[in-house]
Amino acid sequence: MPELCGSWEAVIGLETHVQLGTNSKIFTSASTAFGDDPNTHIDPIVCGLPGTLPVLNQKVLEYAVKAAMALNLNISQHSKFDRKQYFYPDLPKNYQISQFDEPIAEDGWIEVEVAEKGKETYLKKIGIERLHMEEDAGKLVHAGSDRLAGSTHSLVDYNRAGVALAEIVSKPDLRTGREAAEYAAEIRRIMRYLGVSDGNMQEGSLRCDVNISIRPGPEEPFGTKVEIKNMNSFSAIQKACEYEIQRQTRAYEAGETVVQETRLWDEGKQLTKSMRSKEGSSDYRYFPDPDLGPIEVSKELRQSWHAELPELPAAKRHRYAEKLGLSSYDARVLTEELSMANYFEAVVEVGVDPKAASNWISGDIAAYVNSNRLNYAKLAFKPEQLAEMIQMIDSGKISGKIAKEILPELLSHGGSPKEIVEQRGLGMISDPEVIIAIVEELLSAFPNEVDAFRGGKKKLQGFFVGQLMKQTGGKADPKLANQILSQKLQG
Numbered sequence: 001m002p003e004l005c006g007s008w009e010a011v012i013g014l015e016t017h018v019q020l021g022t023n024s025k026i027f028t029s030a031s032t033a034f035g036d037d038p039n040t041h042i043d044p045i046v047c048g049l050p051g052t053l054p055v056l057n058q059k060v061l062e063y064a065v066k067a068a069m070a071l072n073l074n075i076s077q078h079s080k081f082d083r084k085q086y087f088y089p090d091l092p093k094n095y096q097i098s099q100f101d102e103p104i105a106e107d108g109w110i111e112v113e114v115a116e117k118g119k120e121t122y123l124k125k126i127g128i129e130r131l132h133m134e135e136d137a138g139k140l141v142h143a144g145s146d147r148l149a150g151s152t153h154s155l156v157d158y159n160r161a162g163v164a165l166a167e168i169v170s171k172p173d174l175r176t177g178r179e180a181a182e183y184a185a186e187i188r189r190i191m192r193y194l195g196v197s198d199g200n201m202q203e204g205s206l207r208c209d210v211n212i213s214i215r216p217g218p219e220e221p222f223g224t225k226v227e228i229k230n231m232n233s234f235s236a237i238q239k240a241c242e243y244e245i246q247r248q249t250r251a252y253e254a255g256e257t258v259v260q261e262t263r264l265w266d267e268g269k270q271l272t273k274s275m276r277s278k279e280g281s282s283d284y285r286y287f288p289d290p291d292l293g294p295i296e297v298s299k300e301l302r303q304s305w306h307a308e309l310p311e312l313p314a315a316k317r318h319r320y321a322e323k324l325g326l327s328s329y330d331a332r333v334l335t336e337e338l339s340m341a342n343y344f345e346a347v348v349e350v351g352v353d354p355k356a357a358s359n360w361i362s363g364d365i366a367a368y369v370n371s372n373r374l375n376y377a378k379l380a381f382k383p384e385q386l387a388e389m390i391q392m393i394d395s396g397k398i399s400g401k402i403a404k405e406i407l408p409e410l411l412s413h414g415g416s417p418k419e420i421v422e423q424r425g426l427g428m429i430s431d432p433e434v435i436i437a438i439v440e441e442l443l444s445a446f447p448n449e450v451d452a453f454r455g456g457k458k459k460l461q462g463f464f465v466g467q468l469m470k471q472t473g474g475k476a477d478p479k480l481a482n483q484i485l486s487q488k489l490q491g
Contacts, residue, residue, distance in 0.1 A: 012174035026164035027054030038157035048093030063196040073108030090138035103132035127171030177241030181234040324354040339376040346383035380414035389417040
């Protein structure tokens with residue numbers, strides 16, 4: 001389902017930089033903690049001082065291989081590190097250690113579910129070119145102000161320098177901004193399921209560069225590629241792609257040339273703007289890093305790490321739809337976070353209806369968790385307690401209204417729904433004689449409405465149901481109440 005601007009087709013690929021969640025950096029024991037004072041997590045190796053030697057953090061290798069396996073990539077039996085030469089003020093060594101022609105993994109794919117506005121949801125298989133390991137650069141903070149020149153000076157923080165990254169390069173298989181955003185979201189979801197990254201885009205743990213061009217039609221050669229750097233939200237990825245497609249289309253149709261360059265997304269103005277001309281690989285003058293030996297991952301180690309992989313989001317979505325009978329929307333919501341999926345599965349294991357569990361978890365419970373920034377694993381209201389509440393509703397012991405009344409207390413403090421209902425006397429009134437007595441009182445109190453009902457205004461039964469529930473505090477068994485009301489109203 002390509003996005004066409006007139007007869008033009010977009011061709012999009014993403015470079016996703018995932019910060020691997022290790023406690024120390026890729027080649028040194030310096031801490032990776034976020035939010036500390038500037039330049040407090042550096043050492044001679046990070047700064048590239050003479051006489052220092054980098055040593056690969058084995059946890060970085062494990063996380064990179066597991067990530068590659070989850071993306072269906074082929075793990076290389078032999079790979080190496082290279083030096084990528086370029087100067088930025090926040091790159092203290094004046095080169096970056098990365099992987100060039102022999103990355104740790106190549107040629108994989110993931111499946112994404114794309115929900116375009118106004119269109120039917122569809123599945124798309126997106127190819128992945130490679131995953132390689134590299135170190136991050138530091139951070140520049142532009143300070144001061146000058147009316148004409150802008151910032152008057154910049155400060156550099158090397159805390160991030162040397163942090164381990166896995167760069168995931170997609171194939172140019174994406175065709176719309178929405179597809180690009182969904183692809184990035186699925187990458188983040190997978191990394192979080194694996195536990196190899198927190199994927200926190202606000203802290204820079206996951207960043208995306210978009211490569212985008214357009215061409216006259218699907219059979220034509222690719223156009224001139226433009227790169228959009230460092231977007232930190234899925235919304236920005238989609239909007240930047242959509243803006244750039246329109247910009248390039250207008251340029252071509254006006255007879256202008258689209259140049260290969262790096263652009264930035266301006267969130268405030270909702271547009272891309274030129275940053276610099278795009279470097280080619282020859283500009284970086286790659287060569288094998290002489291301080292780091294080749295990487296070889298044994299078959300036994302690959303098998304061991306593969307056995308530790310969890311069930312991934314796409315597999316869960318398929319299972320929830322095919323075996324539990326949930327809609328694709330419900331399956332998608334429940335698998336967004338692993339802790340949410342685990343909570344749902346623990347409830348269903350007790351034997352309650354999956355749809356009922358899904359409704360409670362993705363509705364009231366999700367609202368509480370999100371507003372309080374909680375994790376489902378630490379929620380006071382345990383899965384077995386939710387299952388108990390759902391079973392009480394199904395058996396007619398309480399109504400859904402009563403369940404919603406006691407839910408806030410259960411969410412904040414936990415406990416047994418059954419005990420709370422008994423302590424407060426909230427149990428359902430399911431004795432027919434009690435309900436018959438109340439119904440007869442209502443019919444006597446509203447004779448005009450009874451006559452109107454018997455005269456053909458059948459919707460008035462809802463009025464009597466409301467009165468009954470009001471009189472019983474919502475505790476009357478709804479099914480039984482409707483049956484008795486229907487009988488009595490019919491005379």
